[in-house]
């Protein structure tokens with residue numbers, strides 16, 4: 419199907435850009451000599467993940483058991499569930515392992531470690547657990563020097579659970595925007611995770627996997643000595659937040675929302691779109707960054723960004739396209755401009771702030787080939 423015939427709003431993946439992003443990240447991992455385990459929560463789409471695996475990815479990272487179940491059913495067996503395990507979800511994890519899924523769980527506290535050990539004992543299952551390490555204060559995890567690290571490791575090790583490794587996610591990288599700061603955080607992430615692994619080994623507990631990653635730190639890392647694998651997710655599509663962080667160009671962004679102009683408020687300098695926050699998502703991630711892109715950056719159908727414009731507002735099914743700097747526009751002239759430049763029925767592509775959030779608004783992507791032809795790629799929802 420050609421772009422002109424796709425009903426709007428719709429989520430488009432530019433396949434050539436996606437393939438370029440996949441090759442770039444895999445190339446960086448090959449150069450650094452580490453395995454790559456993409457985080458599939460960004461797309462939740464088997465077609466995308468097949469392309470990542472074809473390029474050399476080994477295993478996947480998931481953020482929900484639903485992802486683990488769906489990707490295992492699609493033939494991917496090596497899965498890291500990288501969100502702290504809660505005891506109530508253990509029966510689903512057990513079911514996956516019993517079907518042959520090499521599912522690895524994550525914990526960062528003694529309570530969860532004990533619950534996994536007890537549940538495994540009760541059901542005769544040897545779970546594999548990785549310990550989450552906090553290397554930047556971003557979210558969860560145990561800091562490398564904390565006593566709790568060894569407490570958790572011993573609970574697992576001494577109660578029939580395999581300690582498979584340590585993992586960390588330096589998500590504070592999203593707040594940075596210089597190559598120097600990103601490289602420094604990548605090194606902090608690496609060193610902290612390697613140190614946690616060293617402490618486990620010194621305590622007599624094997625720690626085969628040392629897993630780090632966020633898109634900015636993965637791309638900024640100069641060396642990853644002691645690390646066995648990297649995880650990254652959003653790099654596959656990129657978005658405006660990543661552009662502001664400085665790790666991609668605008669024309670690397672592979673996800674866009676196809677939208678149609680449905681009206682105008684000429685006196686206000688607005689063109690109204692049929693893509694509101696239900697399509698674009700409410701994610702305003704660029705609002706705290708150096709360049710605020712509102713709800714997204716409009717582009718022509720051929721992908722050319724309209725740098726002077728922005729989706730400045732969003733209701734559920736209405737988007738408001740206006741000048742990026744309305745106060746500098748002269749009222750009447752600008753009103754003419756908006757109606758002439760964006761006539762009723764015109765189609766635009768909106769680059770998203772956050773690819774994971776925008777993709778999640780849609781049941782499928784339209785994967786667009788360089789000749790403009792597209793096919794549907796399903797994605798799934800829920801937990």
Ligand SMILES: Cc1ncc(COP(=O)(O)O)c(C=O)c1O
Pocket residue numbers: 457479500586587589631632633634649650651652653
């Ligand atoms: C545990 C974990 N690992 C890896 C990632 C990948 O990060 P990014 O999307 O920046 O590549 C995330 C993202 O939130 C994560 O939560």
